[in-house]
Amino acid sequence: MTHASVDVLVIGGGNAGLCAAIxxxxxxxxxxxxEAAPKFYRGGNTRHTRNMRCAHDSATEILSGPYTEAEFYEDLLRVTQGNTNEDLAxxxxxESKDILNWIVDxxxxxxxxxxxxxxxxxTNSFFLGGGRAMLNALYLTAEKLGVTFAYDSEVVDLELEGGYCRAAIIKQPDGSQRIEAKAVVAAAGGFEANIDWLKEAWGPSAENFLIRGTPYNRGTLLKMLIDKGVAEVGDPTQCHAVAIxxxxxxxxxxxxxxxxxVVFGIVVNNRAERFYDEGEDIWPKRYAIWGRLVAQQPDQIAYILFDAPSLNLFMPxxxxxxxxxxxxxxxxxxxxxxxxxxxxVSAFNTAVRPGTFDDKVLDDCRTEGLxxxxxxxxxKIETAPFYAYPVRPGITFTYLGVRVDGDARMQMADGKAAENLFAAGEIMAGNVLGRGYAAGIGMTIGSVFGRIAGREAASHARQ
Amino acid sequence: MHASDALTEADRLMTVCNSCRYCEGLCAVFPAMEMRRSFGDGDLNYLANLCHACGACYVDCQFSPPHEFNVNVPKTLAIVRAESWELYAWPGFLAGLFRRNGVAIALITAISVAAFLFLFMRAGDVAMVIPADAPASFYRIMPHNVMAGLFGGAFAFALLALVMSLRNFWLDIGEPVTTLAAPKPLWQAIRDASTLRYLDGGGVGCFNADERPDDRRRFYHHLTFYGFLLCFAATSVGTLYHYLLGREAPYPLWDLPVVLGTLGGVGLIVGPIGLARAKRQRLPDMVDKSRSGMDVAFILMLVLTSVSGLALLALRSTPAMSGLLALHLGIVFALFVTLPYSRFVHGLYRFAALVRYAREREVHR
Structure with missing residues (x-):
C-alpha cells in the first residue's frame, strides 16, 4: 500500500466532483x-447529460426568456410534490443564477x-457538444489549475469516526493507496448500476431493468457513508425510470x-393487453411514469404499437x-x-372518437367506453405497415442520499454535523429532489453544491 | 444497401447521431443530418464533404470507442470523403490516381521535371550559355508562347477535370444546378469557406492528442490557402503585364508579380509545413491513416512549388537559373495536371457542400 496526503480529496469525477475540485x-x-471509472468513462452520468436548469432574470444569448427564482421553486415543488428541503432548494x-456564468468561466x-x-x-442552458464536452472542459481547467487525478481508483474504505474522516483507502489496478485528507468531498453518484441493491427495493424484477448511464455508479461510497453513521435522506426504494x-x-x-x-399509439404488455392511458398528458410531463408502469408488467416488458401515419412524428x-x-x-x-x-387493437379502434389531431396540445382525439x-x-391504428418498439424500464438515477446542510456538509445520523465531510451531486440530490424530476436539475444540484462543497472543504482544510 | 463498407458505417453512425444530436452546435454536419431521417449514398457523400475534420464530435461523444456503439464520425467521414473523390474523378479511368496518390504524384512530377530539363538542353546549347541577366532571359530558354501554351493547356485540362468532377458530385447529392447560381447561398458559402468557420471545433479549435484544442490548423490553412491565391494572383498579373502592357518577365523585385509571388510563396512554405506538423499532433484514433500519402504528396508539391519559385527569384542572375527554371516549371506543370486527382479537390467539394448547406438552411428556416 502506498501513502499520500492532500488538503482536499474529491471522490468521484463528474460534474459535482469537478466543480468541487476547481x-x-x-x-x-x-x-x-x-475516479472509479477508467479514463474514457470518467464523470459518471455527466457524460450523458446535456443541459442545466438555472434561474435567470432576463433572456440571454441562448435562453429565450426570464426564469425567476420563484418560478423555478414552483416547478420544483410541483415535480417533487413538496418532497424537498425548502432552505436547501x-x-x-x-446560487444557480451565478452558476450560469461561473461554469462558463x-x-x-x-x-x-x-x-x-x-x-x-x-429554462435550460445546453452544453455545446453535450455532457462529455462539458466534462472535458472542466477536466482541462482543473488540470491547468494543478488538480491531480487518478482513474480506475475506487474507494474501498474510509477511516471515518464520529463525523471525522482521516483517510480513504483506494483500490487501483496495481495495488492500493491510503490517502490522508484534511477534508473529503463525496461526489460519487447513486447506486443505479448496483442491481443487487435495486433488487432490495424492487425484488427480482430489477434483473430486467436496463441502466441508462454509467455502469460505475454502484453506490459503494454511499453505502459506506451510511454504514459509518452519516444520516440518509430520500426514499431508498425510489429511482427515476423511463421506458427505453x-x-x-x-x-x-x-x-x-x-x-x-407512446402518445402516438397504444402500449401493450406481453399478454397483448393495454394497461395505462397513453394520452394522459403531454409527453414531457408523463415520460417519467412509464418506467415504473412497465416495471409492473409481467417480465418487465411492453410494446409500443403505432401505424404508418405516426412513423415520423417523433425524434428518431x-x-x-x-x-x-x-x-x-x-x-x-x-x-x-x-x-x-x-x-x-380492434377494441381500441372501435372506441376512438373522431377529433382533430394535434400533438402540440391536449387535443380532442380520445376513446370512449374503453x-x-x-x-x-x-x-385508429389501421394503416399498414404497423410498427412496434419493445420497451423495458431504464433506470436513470436513484434518490437515496446523504443528508447535508447549506454548506454541503454531511449530517450524522445522531444529529451532529460531520467535521470534514462534504457531499455534492447525485449522492446528496435527495435533499432537494425527494421524488420526480425536471430536466436539467441534476446538473444544477451537481454544480451548485459542488462549488459550495469545494469552497467549504478548502476553508476547512485551511484551519 | 450502400456502395461501400464506409458508407454502410456512416449510415449507422448518422442513425446514432440523429437520435442524440448533442453535437448539433459544433459544425454544419449535424444540422444537415437533422434535416434527414434516412441516408442514401449521395446524402452521406454530401455530409462527408461538409465535414472539416476538426474532431470535436469525437472527443465530445459519449459513445466513441471503447464504447460498444463505437461512434467515430471524423474517421468514418474521412474515409467516405476520400472514396467519394475517386467516385467523382473525371475522366473516370484516372480515379486510380487517388489510390497510391503519393507514388503517382511523385512519378508525374519527376517525369515532368525531367522533360523540361531535356527540352531545355535540346533547345539549346545556345540557351544554356545565355547570360542570365540579359532581359527576358526566361523566354530565351523557352519562348513565352510555348510556355503559355503548355501551361495554359495544363491549366485548362485541370479546370475541365475539376468542373466535370464537381458535376458528378452535384448529381450524386441530388442538388439542382440552379442552387449554384443563387447568390445568397453562394455568398454564405464564400464567407464560411474563407473564414474556415467550421474548422473551429465549435469555438475552441481542433482537437489534438494532448487533449488541448488549438486553432493551429485553421491558422496554417489560412496561410496555405491565401498563399496559393497570392501566387495565382502573381501569375495572373504577370500574364496581364505581358499581353496588355507588353512588359516581359523577369520583373524587378518591387514589381507587383514579384511582391505577390514572394508573399504567397512564403505562405505556401510556412502554411503547408505547419499543417503537416499540426496533422501529426492530431488524435490518431480519428485520422484515416491509410490515406496520409495523399496529404503528404499535396503538401510537398505546394512547398516544392514555392521553394523552387523563390530559389529561381533569388538566383535568376546566376548560371543556376536555367536548371532552376526547368525544376520550377516541371513542378508547377505536375501540380496543375495532378490537381484534379490530389488533396486539392477537398476544397472544391467542401465549398460546394457549403453552398448546398446554406441553401438547405434557407429552406428549412
Missing amino acids: AARRAGASVHVV RLMIR QGVRWQPSLGGTLSLGR DARAPKFDGGIITRLDC SLFPPIEAPTIPALAEKLGLDSAGLEAT TPPKSHWAR
Missing part, C-alpha cells in the same frame, strides 16, 4: 480527484436548446435509446421499429398472441 483549488487547497436556486460553453427540445428553450428500447445494452445506452412515441432513436404488414404478423414478430393483439382510456391523441 472551487477548492481556486480557494488555495491542494486537490486530488479519485431556495439556496440552490439562488471554467471553460464550459453554452448553446441554444437542441432540436426537439424547444420546450426547454427558456428493450434492445438497448444493459448499461450506458444513454439518450439514443429513449422513445418518444437508435433501433428501427419492428415492422409488419398486418397486426397478426406484427404479433408474431413480437412473440405475442395474435388473436389477443388483434382483439386489443378501460383504460386514451384521453388524447387517440387515432
Whole structure:
C-alpha cells in the first residue's frame, strides 16, 4: 500500500466532483480527484447529460426568456410534490443564477436548446457538444489549475469516526493507496448500476431493468457513508425510470435509446393487453411514469404499437421499429398472441372518437367506453405497415442520499454535523429532489453544491 | 444497401447521431443530418464533404470507442470523403490516381521535371550559355508562347477535370444546378469557406492528442490557402503585364508579380509545413491513416512549388537559373495536371457542400 496526503480529496469525477475540485483549488487547497471509472468513462452520468436548469432574470444569448427564482421553486415543488428541503432548494436556486456564468468561466460553453427540445428553450442552458464536452472542459481547467487525478481508483474504505474522516483507502489496478485528507468531498453518484441493491427495493424484477448511464455508479461510497453513521435522506426504494428500447445494452445506452412515441399509439404488455392511458398528458410531463408502469408488467416488458401515419412524428432513436404488414404478423414478430393483439387493437379502434389531431396540445382525439382510456391523441391504428418498439424500464438515477446542510456538509445520523465531510451531486440530490424530476436539475444540484462543497472543504482544510 | 463498407458505417453512425444530436452546435454536419431521417449514398457523400475534420464530435461523444456503439464520425467521414473523390474523378479511368496518390504524384512530377530539363538542353546549347541577366532571359530558354501554351493547356485540362468532377458530385447529392447560381447561398458559402468557420471545433479549435484544442490548423490553412491565391494572383498579373502592357518577365523585385509571388510563396512554405506538423499532433484514433500519402504528396508539391519559385527569384542572375527554371516549371506543370486527382479537390467539394448547406438552411428556416 502506498501513502499520500492532500488538503482536499474529491471522490468521484463528474460534474459535482469537478466543480468541487476547481472551487477548492481556486480557494488555495491542494486537490486530488479519485475516479472509479477508467479514463474514457470518467464523470459518471455527466457524460450523458446535456443541459442545466438555472434561474435567470432576463433572456440571454441562448435562453429565450426570464426564469425567476420563484418560478423555478414552483416547478420544483410541483415535480417533487413538496418532497424537498425548502432552505436547501431556495439556496440552490439562488446560487444557480451565478452558476450560469461561473461554469462558463471554467471553460464550459453554452448553446441554444437542441432540436426537439424547444420546450426547454427558456429554462435550460445546453452544453455545446453535450455532457462529455462539458466534462472535458472542466477536466482541462482543473488540470491547468494543478488538480491531480487518478482513474480506475475506487474507494474501498474510509477511516471515518464520529463525523471525522482521516483517510480513504483506494483500490487501483496495481495495488492500493491510503490517502490522508484534511477534508473529503463525496461526489460519487447513486447506486443505479448496483442491481443487487435495486433488487432490495424492487425484488427480482430489477434483473430486467436496463441502466441508462454509467455502469460505475454502484453506490459503494454511499453505502459506506451510511454504514459509518452519516444520516440518509430520500426514499431508498425510489429511482427515476423511463421506458427505453428493450434492445438497448444493459448499461450506458444513454439518450439514443429513449422513445418518444407512446402518445402516438397504444402500449401493450406481453399478454397483448393495454394497461395505462397513453394520452394522459403531454409527453414531457408523463415520460417519467412509464418506467415504473412497465416495471409492473409481467417480465418487465411492453410494446409500443403505432401505424404508418405516426412513423415520423417523433425524434428518431437508435433501433428501427419492428415492422409488419398486418397486426397478426406484427404479433408474431413480437412473440405475442395474435388473436389477443388483434382483439386489443380492434377494441381500441372501435372506441376512438373522431377529433382533430394535434400533438402540440391536449387535443380532442380520445376513446370512449374503453378501460383504460386514451384521453388524447387517440387515432385508429389501421394503416399498414404497423410498427412496434419493445420497451423495458431504464433506470436513470436513484434518490437515496446523504443528508447535508447549506454548506454541503454531511449530517450524522445522531444529529451532529460531520467535521470534514462534504457531499455534492447525485449522492446528496435527495435533499432537494425527494421524488420526480425536471430536466436539467441534476446538473444544477451537481454544480451548485459542488462549488459550495469545494469552497467549504478548502476553508476547512485551511484551519 | 450502400456502395461501400464506409458508407454502410456512416449510415449507422448518422442513425446514432440523429437520435442524440448533442453535437448539433459544433459544425454544419449535424444540422444537415437533422434535416434527414434516412441516408442514401449521395446524402452521406454530401455530409462527408461538409465535414472539416476538426474532431470535436469525437472527443465530445459519449459513445466513441471503447464504447460498444463505437461512434467515430471524423474517421468514418474521412474515409467516405476520400472514396467519394475517386467516385467523382473525371475522366473516370484516372480515379486510380487517388489510390497510391503519393507514388503517382511523385512519378508525374519527376517525369515532368525531367522533360523540361531535356527540352531545355535540346533547345539549346545556345540557351544554356545565355547570360542570365540579359532581359527576358526566361523566354530565351523557352519562348513565352510555348510556355503559355503548355501551361495554359495544363491549366485548362485541370479546370475541365475539376468542373466535370464537381458535376458528378452535384448529381450524386441530388442538388439542382440552379442552387449554384443563387447568390445568397453562394455568398454564405464564400464567407464560411474563407473564414474556415467550421474548422473551429465549435469555438475552441481542433482537437489534438494532448487533449488541448488549438486553432493551429485553421491558422496554417489560412496561410496555405491565401498563399496559393497570392501566387495565382502573381501569375495572373504577370500574364496581364505581358499581353496588355507588353512588359516581359523577369520583373524587378518591387514589381507587383514579384511582391505577390514572394508573399504567397512564403505562405505556401510556412502554411503547408505547419499543417503537416499540426496533422501529426492530431488524435490518431480519428485520422484515416491509410490515406496520409495523399496529404503528404499535396503538401510537398505546394512547398516544392514555392521553394523552387523563390530559389529561381533569388538566383535568376546566376548560371543556376536555367536548371532552376526547368525544376520550377516541371513542378508547377505536375501540380496543375495532378490537381484534379490530389488533396486539392477537398476544397472544391467542401465549398460546394457549403453552398448546398446554406441553401438547405434557407429552406428549412
